[in-house]
Every structure is written in C-alpha cells, then in structure tokens.
Amino acid sequence: MAAAVAVPEHKLSESPNSRAIEIFDWTVTAKTGPISSAAQCDALQASLGIPHPEMMFGYNLLQIKHRPSGWTYAFRSEDALRGVKSGPLEDGDGGVKVGYADTWLKSRTGADSQIPLPQMVATKPYDWTYTTTYAGSLDDAGSRNAQWTPAEPSNAHHSIPIAELSRPDPILFYAEIPLFDDELHDNGASHLLVRVRVMPTCIFILSRFTLRVDNVLFRAHDTRVYHSFASAPPLVVRETRGWEAPHERVKRALPRRDDLMPLTDPNFICKVLSDMPKEVSQEAGAGTGWRGLGTVVQVTTLQP
Amino acid sequence: MAPFDLDACIQQLLHKQEVLMRESNVVHVSAPVTVVGDIHGQFYDLIEIFRIGGYAPYTNYLFLGDYVDRGLFSLRYPDRVQLIRGNHESRAVTQTYGFYTECVRKYGSSRVWTYFTDMFDFLTLSVVIDDKIFCVHGGLSPSIHSIDQIKVVDRFREIPHEGPMADLVWSDPDPEKEDFAISPRGAGYTFGSGVVYKFLETNGMTHILRAHQLCMEGYASLFDNHLSTVWSAPNYCYRCGNSASILEVSPGGKMYFNVFEAAPENERDGPSQQAAQSAGGKLPEYFL
Numbered sequence: 211m212a213a214a215v216a217v218p219e220h221k222l223s224e225s226p227n228s229r230a231i232e233i234f235d236w237t238v239t240a241k242t243g244p245i246s247s248a249a250q251c252d253a254l255q256a257s258l259g260i261p262h263p264e265m266m267f268g269y270n271l272l273q274i275k276h277r278p279s280g281w282t283y284a285f286r287s288e289d290a291l292r293g294v295k296s297g298p299l300e301d302g303d304g305g306v307k308v309g310y311a312d313t314w315l316k317s318r319t320g321a322d323s324q325i326p327l328p329q330m331v332a333t334k335p336y337d338w339t340y341t342t343t344y345a346g347s348l349d350d351a352g353s354r355n356a357q358w359t360p361a362e363p364s365n366a367h368h369s370i371p372i373a374e375l376s377r378p379d380p381i382l383f384y385a386e387i388p389l390f391d392d393e394l395h396d397n398g399a400s401h402l403l404v405r406v407r408v409m410p411t412c413i414f415i416l417s418r419f420t421l422r423v424d425n426v427l428f429r430a431h432d433t434r435v436y437h438s439f440a441s442a443p444p445l446v447v448r449e450t451r452g453w454e455a456p457h458e459r460v461k462r463a464l465p466r467r468d469d470l471m472p473l474t475d476p477n478f479i480c481k482v483l484s485d486m487p488k489e490v491s492q493e494a495g496a497g498t499g500w501r502g503l504g505t506v507v508q509v510t511t512l513q514p
Numbered sequence: 515m516a517p518f519d520l521d522a523c524i525q526q527l528l529h530k531q532e533v534l535m536r537e538s539n540v541v542h543v544s545a546p547v548t549v550v551g552d553i554h555g556q557f558y559d560l561i562e563i564f565r566i567g568g569y570a571p572y573t574n575y576l577f578l579g580d581y582v583d584r585g586l587f588s589l590r591y592p593d594r595v596q597l598i599r600g601n602h603e604s605r606a607v608t609q610t611y612g613f614y615t616e617c618v619r620k621y622g623s624s625r626v627w628t629y630f631t632d633m634f635d636f637l638t639l640s641v642v643i644d645d646k647i648f649c650v651h652g653g654l655s656p657s658i659h660s661i662d663q664i665k666v667v668d669r670f671r672e673i674p675h676e677g678p679m680a681d682l683v684w685s686d687p688d689p690e691k692e693d694f695a696i697s698p699r700g701a702g703y704t705f706g707s708g709v710v711y712k713f714l715e716t717n718g719m720t721h722i723l724r725a726h727q728l729c730m731e732g733y734a735s736l737f738d739n740h741l742s743t744v745w746s747a748p749n750y751c752y753r754c755g756n757s758a759s760i761l762e763v764s765p766g767g768k769m770y771f772n773v774f775e776a777a778p779e780n781e782r783d784g785p786s787q788q789a790a791q792s793a794g795g796k797l798p799e800y801f802l
C-alpha cells in the first residue's frame with residue numbers, strides 16, 4: 211500500500227543512550243539512560259532543596275532544535291522539578307495530605323495515644339506530590355524573538371490538528387522519555403513522561419504529568435507541542451491542559467470495581483479526566499484551588 | 515520442569531502459613547546468611563540471585579520483603595528461606611500495584627491472591643543475625659526502643675496505616691537529620707543518625723539492614739556504615755537501568771555486597787523484548 215503522504219528525506223542517528231533525527235530544518239534528540247546515581251541525586255537534592263523523586267531520570271532529555279534560528283526547546287527532569295513547590299504550600303499550589311493523615315496524626319498525638327513519642331523535628335515543607343506545570347524549557351539564548359504569545363482562536367493554524375495527527379502516516383522517529391516517577395510511599399503515584407513522534411508532516415510532543423493520591427484525588431497536566439513543516443514562517447503551537455477530580459469520581463470509571471490496576475495507568479487517568487465535563491475536571495477539580503487547571507494555547511513564530 | 519500444580523502449591527502455601535504462625539515477630543538467625551532486598555516479582559532476576567549467591571539449602575537466605583507486584587512472574591519463590599514482611603505484602607497495596615491483577619489473569623479468579631495475602635499476614639516483621647544485625651523491611655519506629663517491644667506487636671493482620679507495624683515496613687532513613695521527623699505527606703516517619711545510634715546501643719547491636727528504597731548502585735550505606743540498604747531488583751520495572759545486590763554476611767559479621775545486573779532471560783522474555791526494535795524502549799504509538 212502506498213503511503214498517504216510522501217516521506218521526506220531525513221537522517222537518523224543513534225549512539226548508546228541517545229537517538230536523533232534530522233529532518234527539514236530540525237534536529238530532534240532523545241536521550242534515555244538509567245536513573246541517576248547516588249552522587250548525582252545528592253547534588254540535585256542540594257540544588258533543588260527538596261528530596262528527589264524515587265526514580266530520577268537525570269540524564270534523560272528531549273530536545274528539538276530549529277537549526278536556522280537556533281531556537282531550541284527541551285524537556286528535562288531537573289527543570290521540571292524546579293517547578294515543584296519548595297517551602298510551605300500556599301493558595302494555588304493545590305497542596306494535599308494523604309487520605310488518612312488526620313487519623314494518623316491523632317493516633318500519634320491524641321490524648322488516648324498509648325505511645326509516648328520521642329523528640330520530633332519538623333520536616334522542611336515541600337510539595338511531596340511533585341506536582342509541576344512544567345511545559346518545557348527554552349534552551350537557547352539565540353532565540354531572541356521567540357516568545358510564547360496567546361493563540362488567536364480564529365486562526366486555524368493556532369491549534370493542534372487532531373485530524374492530521376490521527377492519520378496513520380509512517381512514524382519516522384519515536385521516543386518515550388521518563389523524567390521522574392515516585393510512588394509517594396504507597397499513597398499513590400506521581401509520573402512525568404515525555405513522548406515524541408516525528409511524522410512526514412510534523413513534529414509532535416506530549417509531556418504528561420499524572421498524579422494519584424489514594425482516596426484523595428487524581429490530577430494531570432499535559433503539554434503538547436506541535437510544529438507543521440509546512441508552516442511559513444515556522445510556527446510552533448504549545449497547548450497546556452490541567453485537570454483534577456476527586457479519587458472516588460475517577461474510580462467510578464473502572465471497568466472492574468475490584469481491579470484497581472487501571473488507576474496506575476496515566477492514559478486511563480487522562481482519558482477519564484478529559485472525558486468529564488469541563489466544569490468538573492477543569493474548573494472545580496478536587497477543590498484544592500490548584501492553579502494548573504484549565505487550558506492555555508500559545509504560539510511562537512521562529513525568525514531565522 | 516514438572517507441570518505446575520496449582521492445588522499442590524496452595525497446599526504448600528497453607529503449610530507455610532502454619533510454620534510462619536509459630537514464628538516470633540523477631541526471628542534469630544546465624545551467619546553465614548545471604549540477605550536479599552526487594553524482588554518485586556522479577557522472576558528471572560531471582561534465579562540470577564541463586565546463580566550468583568548459591569542455591570538453597572546450600573546457601574541460607576534472608577529476604578527483606580516486597581516479593582510481589584510490578585514484575586511479570588510473582589508467583590514462584592522458594593521455601594526454606596527466612597522471609598520478612600514488606601509493605602507490598604498487603605491486600606491494599608497488591609490490589610493497586612499488579613499482584614491482584616496478575617493472579618486474576620493467570621488463574622481466572624482472585625482465589626490465589628486471597629491465599630497469598632492471607633499467608634502474608636503471618637510473615638515475620640524482623641530478623642536479628644547473630645544478635646548483632648537488625649534486619650527489617652523499612653526502618654525504625656518512634657514507638658520501638660527495644661526489640662522486645664516488637665515481640666508484643668500483634669502482626670497477624672493487614673498492615674495498618676499507623677503504629678509500629680506500619681513504621682517498620684515504611685519508614686526511611688534521613689542522613690541529614692538526627693531525630694524522627696514526620697513526613698510532609700501528613701503521615702509516616704523518617705529517622706536520623708541519633709535514632710540509629712541510640713537503637714543500636716539500647717539493643718547491643720552493630721548494624722541495621724533494610725531494603726525498601728531503590729538505589730542506582732544496588733546498595734547504600736549510611737550513618738558511618740551503621741545502616742545499609744540492599745536492593746535486589748535490577749533494572750527495576752524493566753526501565754530504571756539500576757544495579758542490584760545481595761549482601762553476604764559471614765560469621766564474625768563481615769559483610770560483602772555482591773552486585774549484579776539484570777538476568778539475560780529478561781531480554782528474551784521480558785517486556786523490553788517487545789520493544790527491542792526501538793531504542794527508546796517502546797513501540798511507536800500514535801499518541802494524541
């Protein structure tokens with residue numbers, strides 16, 4: 211069967227832990243390696259001021275570079291963690307405690323607590339859920355004129371074309387790049403995963419943050435970056451979407467009530483959250499006041 | 515290999531349960547013993563452990579917990595070894611992290627899962643090697659100063675959210691602290707150097723040995739070598755790329771971390787096999 215679209219000339223390269231594609235004016239590089247070493251984790255912890263996630267993929271990177279303009283956009287775990295709140299959580303941070311926190315604290319400090327506690331110190335507060343609205347990093351100082359500006363709703367080019375992306379064109383380059391993972395001490399899970407596919411007509415990135423706090427809430431934050439090779443001057447569209455819902459509400463969507471495994475699947479979580487009415491998952495959320503809810507579409511025009 | 519007889523396995527499990535029921539919350543063992551950390555159902559890596567560490571009963575084994583969840587082959591592990599309970603040996607946790615699903619998919623019902631999780635209720639909480647090395651899955655508890663206090667805990671139950679039993683399977687060391695600290699999650703503890711030294715002194719011991727925390731190197735030593743973490747699931751979740759280790763304790767208390775990597779069979783039979791053609795680790799997908 212003939213391909214629906216012509217496959218443009220491109221060059222793939224590969225080295226241990228790194229792969230790249232050169233296509234039109236672009237270079238896309240994906241690096242995936244093992245989790246960070248103890249020494250790297252210590253250094254990161256010192257620099258961030260918060261404990262690092264259990265699985266910290268410090269080496270991993272996705273980078274797209276527009277060679278004529280030098281515009282370089284990247285996704286990396288350290289930058290994503292800089293978006294995690296360090297210090298006491300405030301309005302808009304969407305801070306939560308584990309489901310049984312009140313019972314737990316009472317059992318340890320209440321008048322009927324049978325256990326005299328030894329000296330206790332306060333832990334430095336930070337967002338232990340690793341919630342981040344990270345939407346990528348603008349890497350290159352040469353990107354003098356590339357600022358994200360609000361998309362014009364009337365401009366058809368200022369949105370992500372789902373029809374084009376649904377077409378089964380050949381995938382020329384694909385990578386899945388985990389940035390971090392933490393299981394919140396069996397109280398849920400926090401994941402950040404970046405995926406990229408380079409198609410004959412476009413580059414498409416999805417960076418997905420998902421959070422489950424058992425018996426409390428689900429939260430997700432997606433960043434999509436899209437560039438059509440046909441755009442002139444070259445245009446990049448970035449769309450971010452945040453959702454939240456009480457745990458119980460997502461649990462109702464389980465195919466089998468006693469099998470909770472789908473609740474560990476980011477795709478299942480995002481599907482359920484995004485299928486809910488906007489007023490539920492993008493406005494009310496789980497009532498935490500998290501500022502990441504809602505949708506923002508922005509564009510940037512690259513000028514060589 | 516003999517055909518797999520489910521009913522015979524369940525009989526064995528019930529027999530094991532009777533043995534476990536008679537055990538104290540603190541079991542004493544003697545060196546030489548080889549200590550194994552989290553496995554998480556990575557079956558081929560468990561076989562690799564026996565390859566490099568020696569087969570039971572020629573080598574004595576002490577497993578520190580977290581046998582199930584996340585791996586592909588949770589359902590086979592050997593007898594004749596000392597097993598400690600980890601935080602994953604729990605109904606609530608296995609229902610979420612894969613063991614329940616695995617049992618239902620492989621055996622058509624939740625019956626096998628029920629037998630296993632019932633048996634988990636009887637696993638011991640701690641082991642002491644040669645009266646000197648205290649072994650536990652997670653760490654210390656502010657409710658426990660002397661190991662005699664562990665002996666009176668009622669362990670024949672699902673792991674609770676609070677109390678000493680929860681602390682033993684869940685708490686983590688924090689090398690930057692002296693004391694216990696409450697986690698910002700609103701529940702759970704970390705414990706610092708002062709806590710470690712006081713516990714060792716009170717109980718006349720020299721070392722704390724635990725598992726529970728993933729580390730790239732497969733092991734970690736803290737508090738001037740008075741506490742070690744041993745991690746035995748290489749390339750955890752088939753994507754972390756980490757090393758693993760088992761800890762060989764000799765008579766006299768000498769300790770050697772035997773470091774190893776993922777077993778070659780994972781290449782043939784693990785989930786990475788399906789994705790081998792793309793170095794990114796996964797088959798291309800038309801995500802939107």
